[in-house]
Amino acid sequence: MKFDRIHAPRIVRAARLDRGMSQAELSRAAGMSQPNVAAIETGTRTPSAEALTRLLQAADYRPSLAVEEHSEAIVETGARHGLRDIRVFGSIATGTDHFASDIDLLARVDSGRGYFDIAAFVNAVEELTGFAVDVIVDDERLPAFLASVLMVPAVTGPESRPARFTRVPRSSKSGADVARDNLLQSLDAINAFVVHATSGGRNELVRDSSAYASGCMAVIRAAALFEVDDFAEFLRATPDEVVNALRAMRDMASHSGYRAMNGEFLWVSLTVELPPYLALWRRAAQEAGTG
Template identity: 45%
Template sequence: MRRFDTDAAPQLIRAARRDAGLTQARLAQRAGVQQPSLAQMESGNRPVSAQMLERILRAADYRPSIPLAAHAAEIVESARAHRLSNPRVFGSVLRGEDTFDSDIDVLVTPDLDADLFDVALFITEVEALTGFPVDAVSDAGVPEALSDAVREAVRL
């Protein structure tokens, strides 16, 4: 399975480049591609393989906070569909310390009839939406080691 949706490559490349404050020429240099090729990919006039897209996004240090913000409403709806409420983000994404290699840490409140499959399906859907690994933690009976995370968590 590919990590990022190649059909959305133009939007992903543009968002990553703008977030990083890079020109097309600078991003192309970092990714080891020619600027005209990058311009064609960003405009949607050139197809992008999954490997090339990941290479470009890594070069721009595409952060999980970008797709998290873009898909927040869909993530909240996914949580609701899987009997989870109050999805909140914590960790590096919340602190603005996220990088291309970061994951997304989400704290949720499970309904009484929710089970582990609901959490697993929620994680899978958020990973498909964002392209980043997701850790979902229930706020029911939080261990002491995660008490700081609960206090810092912010709703989507």
């Protein structure tokens, strides 16, 4: 996460009001003085990057607020890179997003566009919002669970302006319930990548294909689950060797590049090795919700 300090007055105040906190409550939660928080909100003091992050974390600044603020720019950026009919799903769609949440987007991609355009769009939205962004391509392999997702403003014609996205009110669920829901939504996103990667069969999982990229994203997202403290309770039954294997595969996919990934091994991981753990993690989260 990287938030622009220039916008500190606006986003700190927005986060605090969204959380229903007073300046005094926020200052106590962030370990700062109330006059310091007031000065930051009025713009008379510019916080350090560390102080801004501490304030936003204490206020549980949600990506919903950033998407709402930048919705038109998100659509305009998508149009420049051939992404249209942009929608949001996951925790933002249900009001259960929090400071550690990603922005999960579903979009149609124009013919002739490739992953350079998708990556450029992702980078631009991350710079706009300060949050990590994932994009799933809406095509014939779209998983069924994404059939009804909340619409982010879409351009319906050449003369129309995009309607503003309005955030869903913050959920009143407990922290544990929110963590469980966020894990289940993350698992849905991982499953979407797995389905996209494998639904065309082994012969389509070839280097530089969209299926191959989705398979790598499934691995990257699965490894990322173990970096979210709130998920630890639901993932604790995972053997250390599996966690280490996911991290090693994540490093190969995202750092060493696709050349380090063997297509046959990736196919086995996506169709044989990973699914039982996705089921294990989902079961742990669902059972926690009924306990």
